[in-house]
Amino acid sequence: MSDLTLDERCALTRRIMGLVEGWNLAARDILVLLQLPESIKARNLSRYRDEDCFPDDAAVNRRLSYLIRIEDALHTYFPRNPEMRHLWVKRANKHFNKRSPVAVMVEDGESGLIAVLSHLDCTFAWDMTGSKAEYGQ
Template identity: 85%
Template sequence: MSELTIDERCSLTRRIMSLLEGWNLGASDILVLLQLPATIKARNLSRYRDEECFPDDPQVNRRLSYLMRIEDALHTYFPRNPEMRHLWVKRANKQFNKRAPIAVMVEDGESGLISVLSHLDCTFAWDMTGSKAEYGKG
């Protein structure tokens, strides 16, 4: 994501903030989920809604990428029902031992983001297993 222009990065920042606020995440959960640098305090998150871009940090970029793919997968699952996109992440799910996907993402960190994305997007899970590389050799 380092190749993004400042305008693209700020647009991405607003998109992710809107997504996380749509999921009703509090500031402390947003900090945990994105693993923003320790210098950024919960009270300062509002600046990312309007004026500043998220830091260009490899760890933050990876998490932003996961969140964008999760958002896209939810659009595929619920193309005509935006309310269900927000509701799905908040409801207990058998796949995650009756935990809500948002809890999995916040509590389990990057592995939680990967678990949720793998559940929603089979192509991501396929790529993660290495099956894609093996399939091409057949």
């Protein structure tokens, strides 16, 4: 994501802020989920809705990438029901030991993002297992 122009990065920032706010995440949870630098305080998150872009940091970029893929997968699961996309991430899920997917993402960090994405997107899970590399041989 480092190859994005400033305008593209700002558009991505607004898209992600819309996503996490649609999930009704608290400001502190957004900071944890995105692994934003400690210099960014919860009270400063509003600037990402309107003016600033997320920092171009490898850890932040990875998490943004996971969130974009999660959002895309939710669109595939619920193409005609946007409310269900937000509801699914907030409901307890037996796959995650009765925790909600959003709780898994916030509490477990990057591994939680990967777990939720793997659950939603079988191609991502397939890539993670190394099957893609074995298949090409």
